[in-house]
Amino acid sequence: SQTIHQWPATLVQPVGSPLSLECTVEGTSNPNLYWYRQAAGRGLQLLFYSVGIGQISSEVPQNLSASRPQDRQFILSSKKLLLSDSGFYLCAWSVRVLAYGYTFGSGTRLTVV
Amino acid sequence: GDSVTQMEGPVTLSEEAFLTINCTYTATGYPSLFWYVQYPGEGLQLLLKATKADDKGSNKGFEATYRKETTSFHLEKGSVQVSDSAVYFCALSEGSNDYKLSFGAGTTVTVRA
Numbered sequence: 001s002q003t004i005h006q007w008p009a010t011l012v013q014p015v016g017s018p019l020s021l022e023c024t025v026e027g028t029s030n031p032n033l034y035w036y037r038q039a040a041g042r043g044l045q046l047l048f049y050s051v052g053i054g055q056i057s058s059e060v061p062q063n064l065s066a067s068r069p070q071d072r073q074f075i076l077s078s079k080k081l082l083l084s085d086s087g088f089y090l091c092a093w094s095v096r097v098l099a100y101g102y103t104f105g106s107g108t109r110l111t112v113v
Numbered sequence: 114g115d116s117v118t119q120m121e122g123p124v125t126l127s128e129e130a131f132l133t134i135n136c137t138y139t140a141t142g143y144p145s146l147f148w149y150v151q152y153p154g155e156g157l158q159l160l161l162k163a164t165k166a167d168d169k170g171s172n173k174g175f176e177a178t179y180r181k182e183t184t185s186f187h188l189e190k191g192s193v194q195v196s197d198s199a200v201y202f203c204a205l206s207e208g209s210n211d212y213k214l215s216f217g218a219g220t221t222v223t224v225r226a
Binding site for chain 2: 042092097100109
């Protein structure tokens with residue numbers, strides 16, 4: 001069966017520090033991968049998605065970047081965190097959205113202090 | 114573009130009350146429709162889905178019917194429990210591709226004992 005792993009679960013980072021969040025998927029090949037952010041009490045904001053290795057689409061220009069070094073690995077990064085980067089970050093994967101939708105990871109709570 | 118609009122919350126109910134969360138959509142093609150649930154501190158989980166008009170999705174006592182004539186996919190549960198307290202998201206697959214979902218803003222539901 002397919003599983004998605006996202007870590008760390010919680011992170012507290014100072015302003016100006018770098019960030020690396022990792023997401024891996026098991027049990028499927030060539031998944032579509034997504035990074036979402038959810039600010040406190042707000043809806044979901046799509047940050048990046050990838051339909052293949054090395055293919056990254058950015059939805060919102062900001063202080064973050066994403067990479068997909070392997071088929072089932074998706075990394076969210078920042079060189080220098082801002083206070084406004086705080087939020088709940090969710091990774092998700094899909095193979096056929098019309099039929100199955102997305103499967104989400106358990107999320108990373110990032111607090112920038 | 115394709116989009117969903119869901120009723121704003123928060124919604125507060127007593128146990129055993131009837132729950133309805135309205136969701137309407139705008140789409141140019143033939144989207145699939147989904148409801149996701151997010152329990153506190155967790156990622157989103159697929160609650161139910163419908164892939165064509167007149168389909169009824171159901172799970173855990175929740176139901177939603179894909180109504181093309183009213184472009185709606187309202188979520189209902191006949192008797193809620195405290196454990197149903199969560200944020201509920203309506204989502205639509207964009208008919209122009211098979212890799213992206215559009216999410217509503219989310220509706221926070223609190224069920225009191």
